[in-house]
Amino acid sequence: MKNYKMILQYDGTRYDGWQKQGNTANTIQQKLETLLSDLVKHSVEVFGSGRTDMGVHAYGQVANARLLWNKSEEELLLAINDRLPEDIAVLHVEEVPLRFHSRLNARSKRYCYRIWNSRRPPVFERKTVFWCKEALDVEKMKEAASCFLGSHDFKNFSSAKGKKSTVRTIYNIDILQQGEEIQISFHGDGFLYHMVRILTGTLIEVGEGKRTIESIAKVFQEGTRQDAGFTAPAKGLALMEVFYE
Template sequence: MMKNYKMILAYDGGRYNGWQKQGNTDNTIQEKLEGIVSALAGCPIEVFGSGRTDAGTHAYGQVANFHMEWDGSEERLMDAINEKLPEDIGVLSLEEVPPRFHSRLSAKAKTYEYTIWNSKRPPVFERKYVFWCEKPLNVEKMQEAAKLFLGEHDFKSFCANKRMKKSTVRKIYEIHFHCTEDKITISYYGNGFLYQMIRILTGTLIEVGEGKRQPDEIPAIFAALDREKAGFTAPAKGLALKEVFYGERQEEYDTNY
């Protein structure tokens, strides 16, 4: 009997060309998973992800689903997949879900984190997972600017796909900053994100923190609907998909926002 399985995955995206399978390479997360699941099923299986993470982007909680016939337990299937995966990709949980569940189409909201190493000291042990910014950043100014990203806006100026034909309107519910001695981690919680949107938002915030921009410039960037008006695209290695939401938390925001 064909069953629908939902997986939560973690991966270090440093050596992969992103999530999405591509015609010119098999070095993607999706390709690795499909190869393993198809071998277990004895037929081609398509694995659907909650979204496309860029080349070099990491994930703590990517969600994927696939349909296959499997007579064993969920735990045995998870173990069988993990046994074949490389050490930088792992299935954290696996469960059977209703047939209509789709990891991308059913998703209500997502949280991403971007981590900046803000110190003159090099991030020797964390260099693969942070963006090193040596110049001291004014976090208060960054937070002031970040508040202007909240709510529903047309984020076309913060989208790297200049030929985007679909709507570029998205809603951001929360942006939080967590600061330690050397690190600034920015958490973005919203109902969806455009191609490289978080990396461009972060690049813009970094320019505010460096004094290259002022928070009150943000409304004009939105109004321009022009990618060239926003900040630089922060490197992929500092970005991680933290969690994907399918239930009540996002619905509560939609009702009360």
């Protein structure tokens, strides 16, 4: 058995997210496990760096799997891509030490949320952006984003349940306006369930003038999930990169 690390790209539109579920085969993880099991003729488990929600995309998801494979990494990559549907691709395959685990060893992640900020409809980008017709004040959004930097308890900016720690560290939030598109890039040590989409929804509300920057500190201190912004739609979100040691 060898352990292989893979970098994956997928258009999440047609899928029920990354994580396999009891009653549906329509997840990325399930597709990969079925394909790899067929290819190497033994049962394969695929470990992702983390879940992506239904409809969320990935440009650089990382996964690993232990396989009986005697040919080269390049041949494995081509064999997988030959069998994948055209909305999923493997960009890179490499053999890694057996102890490597794509989730447990991940140090940080970068997500990007794309907003189409125009009256004009996003014909060609419609499946990978959230269309916001009202003009957003990007400078205000940048100012608001700085409230999220550093280590905080992001419980009220997430749909997380249970008793696990909800403290996370955001290293950087970049907001870039290019033509009719606004891209918000989040780099952090980890993100709670729905956290990037709720942070984005909160920033959009600031940009629309529906929420003050001061309201953010209050949500951290004394608020609940209801006091934070809306959950921005899945289709604007993409997992860009997973960083390791």
